[in-house]
Amino acid sequence: MERLPSWRDSDARDAILRFVDRVTDPASPDFVSVEKRIAVFDNDGTLLAEQPIYIQTLYSIERLRDRLLAEPELAREQPFAGARDGDFAAISATGIPGHLRLFGEATAGMSFEELERDVRAWFKSARHPETGVMLSSLVYQPMLEVLSLLRQHQFQCWLITGSSVDFLRIFAPLLYDIPAERIAGSELTLSTRHGADALELVRGSECSLINDGPEKVISIMRHIGGRPIAAFGNSDGDVPMLEWVAAGNGPRLSMLIHHTDAVREWAYDRDSDIGRLSRGLDLDADGRFLRADMACDWARIFPA
Amino acid sequence: MERLPSWRDSDARDAILRFVDRVTDPASPDFVSVEKRIAVFDNDGTLLAEQPIYIQTLYSIERLRDRLLAEPELAREQPFAGARDGDFAAISATGIPGHLRLFGEATAGMSFEELERDVRAWFKSARHPETGVMLSSLVYQPMLEVLSLLRQHQFQCWLITGSSVDFLRIFAPLLYDIPAERIAGSELTLSTRHGADALELVRGSECSLINDGPEKVISIMRHIGGRPIAAFGNSDGDVPMLEWVAAGNGPRLSMLIHHTDAVREWAYDRDSDIGRLSRGLDLDADGRFLRADMACDWARIFPA
Numbered sequence: 215m216e217r218l219p220s221w222r223d224s225d226a227r228d229a230i231l232r233f234v235d236r237v238t239d240p241a242s243p244d245f246v247s248v249e250k251r252i253a254v255f256d257n258d259g260t261l262l263a264e265q266p267i268y269i270q271t272l273y274s275i276e277r278l279r280d281r282l283l284a285e286p287e288l289a290r291e292q293p294f295a296g297a298r299d300g301d302f303a304a305i306s307a308t309g310i311p312g313h314l315r316l317f318g319e320a321t322a323g324m325s326f327e328e329l330e331r332d333v334r335a336w337f338k339s340a341r342h343p344e345t346g347v348m349l350s351s352l353v354y355q356p357m358l359e360v361l362s363l364l365r366q367h368q369f370q371c372w373l374i375t376g377s378s379v380d381f382l383r384i385f386a387p388l389l390y391d392i393p394a395e396r397i398a399g400s401e402l403t404l405s406t407r408h409g410a411d412a413l414e415l416v417r418g419s420e421c422s423l424i425n426d427g428p429e430k431v432i433s434i435m436r437h438i439g440g441r442p443i444a445a446f447g448n449s450d451g452d453v454p455m456l457e458w459v460a461a462g463n464g465p466r467l468s469m470l471i472h473h474t475d476a477v478r479e480w481a482y483d484r485d486s487d488i489g490r491l492s493r494g495l496d497l498d499a500d501g502r503f504l505r506a507d508m509a510c511d512w513a514r515i516f517p518a
Numbered sequence: 519m520e521r522l523p524s525w526r527d528s529d530a531r532d533a534i535l536r537f538v539d540r541v542t543d544p545a546s547p548d549f550v551s552v553e554k555r556i557a558v559f560d561n562d563g564t565l566l567a568e569q570p571i572y573i574q575t576l577y578s579i580e581r582l583r584d585r586l587l588a589e590p591e592l593a594r595e596q597p598f599a600g601a602r603d604g605d606f607a608a609i610s611a612t613g614i615p616g617h618l619r620l621f622g623e624a625t626a627g628m629s630f631e632e633l634e635r636d637v638r639a640w641f642k643s644a645r646h647p648e649t650g651v652m653l654s655s656l657v658y659q660p661m662l663e664v665l666s667l668l669r670q671h672q673f674q675c676w677l678i679t680g681s682s683v684d685f686l687r688i689f690a691p692l693l694y695d696i697p698a699e700r701i702a703g704s705e706l707t708l709s710t711r712h713g714a715d716a717l718e719l720v721r722g723s724e725c726s727l728i729n730d731g732p733e734k735v736i737s738i739m740r741h742i743g744g745r746p747i748a749a750f751g752n753s754d755g756d757v758p759m760l761e762w763v764a765a766g767n768g769p770r771l772s773m774l775i776h777h778t779d780a781v782r783e784w785a786y787d788r789d790s791d792i793g794r795l796s797r798g799l800d801l802d803a804d805g806r807f808l809r810a811d812m813a814c815d816w817a818r819i820f821p822a
Binding site: 249326370379383393394395396397401404405406411412413415428431432435436437438439440454457458460461 | 553630674683687697698699700701705708709710715716717719732735736739740741742743744758761762764765
């Protein structure tokens with residue numbers, strides 16, 4: 215069977231296949247033992263479309279809708295005014311902290327079980343605000359094939375996301391077959407209390423960890439406890455993670471997904487508030503990373 | 519082959535075997551799918567002897583020895599004065615935060631690689647301060663058998679420790695075959711900087727997370743993302759974790775290891791600064807947990 219069938223014959227595809235062969239062939243001088251085969255993936259914009267706004271934020275807006283109309287106080291500032299008005303640009307100008315404020319306000323006090331039920335029910339019928347397609351169909355087929363290839367070669371695949379880990383843990387097992395314990399993301403405050411007859415976890419609204427930029431490197435060490443040998447990202451927030459992985463000894467794969475396809479997806483980089491890629495492109499000019507050019511390198515973007 | 523051979527015929531042994539059968543027999547009404555078979559273990563006093571003081575602290579003292587003599591300022595307060603004088607009681611009176619201060623001071627600035635080399639070299643010859651046996655021989659054979667039994671039944675076994683995760687990640691793979699990514703512990707500050715030609719992680723001396731008591735429950739949610747079905751602990755710091763696991767739906771196993779054997783190990787509970795067990799015994803009186811009585815239930819304590 216052809217490997218990575220949705221990738222066109224390209225340097226990026228060659229580099230992935232060569233890397234996998236080098237580290238998994240027992241006869242290779244660069245052979246890596248199974249327990250060290252760790253790959254990390256950003257989520258939004260790397261495995262899944264993120265334009266015009268993160269799926270987490272579409273959910274947050276939906277869930278805050280009634281409250282924003284009933285409580286004008288709440289909508290007095292950004293990103294809440296933007297959420298009330300459906301002004302994605304205003305929300306995105308507040309950056310990842312703003313997106314997390316919306317999610318925190320939308321879900322504080324919900325138990326993990328309630329959140330899971332609610333998000334799953336919403337996701338079953340949620341559609342993209344511009345194209346109308348099901349959100350669940352916006353995963354990138356070429357990246358599903360990378361995940362699958364790595365897993366066939368006994369890699370541990372981890373998700374290192376700037377979105378809330380509570381939110382991603384609901385999707386990632388369904389969309390990517392990545393289990394809950396292999397996801398590190400941004401975190402809302404979490405506390406415990408003694409309930410009626412048992413200890414309960416209480417989800418707060420404040421963000422206690424913004425998992426972006428250098429924090430992604432720290433998260434990897436906190437959760438995985440070592441340096442991965444492969445990393446995939448698409449924005450400046452992923453660049454420290456890609457740099458750190460690339461700086462390890464032995465064969466490494468650090469790949470930037472570049473959003474270049476305005477026809478089949480969205481074309482954006484230096485000027486976008488969502489998934490800005492500027493420093494990453496500068497570093498890439500030194501040949502420090504591999505780059506997947508979505509328009510050129512991907513024969514297909516979304517699953518059939 | 520006999521299961522749990524180092525356990526005497528006892529309620530505790532029966533309870534473990536019955537639990538494993540109930541959740542893993544496909545014909546059982548209480549069958550639990552493989553991905554939900556998660557067990558969590560405290561380390562010190564649950565898998566490994568912790569008297570008269572934690573192994574992490576023996577290492578910290580050893581590493582601080584020269585500095586404490588050269589810098590009298592440092593040893594002016596506890597737990598540093600105790601570290602200089604070998605006064606374990608004075609150190610332990612400062613609680614888990616004090617033990618972590620020693621470890622932070624002893625290892626700040628060391629890279630993860632340096633720490634690993636140094637701890638491994640020390641551990642090869644480190645001996646118990648009272649009995650003189652190798653520290654590595656102080657693991658509990660009956661608990662190694664529990665780990666092994668659970669793994670045979672496709673459980674994920676996690677270590678949830680109040681000691682530093684940086685320290686435990688060096689031992690746990692060797693002693694218990696628990697991989698680095700399945701360990702959550704107390705944390706020192708961690709930051710990133712741009713080094714000569716790459717991003718570097720910098721280990722600080724301050725404690726940013728004390729993984730004890732309710733924090734263990736929060737850590738489990740942060741790292742695992744769901745409620746385990748089995749938990750093993752030995753001190754009041756483990757009780758919230760045991761309560762939370764016990765309060766889940768379906769069959770659950772929450773077990774307290776009770777240090778009752780003054781001849782073969784150490785006997786201590788309500789009055790000990792290390793591994794105090796007081797609230798746990800009160801709750802246990804309600805039958806909320808299972809209890810393993812080391813003197814009665816364990817035929818052997820340490821490996822041959």
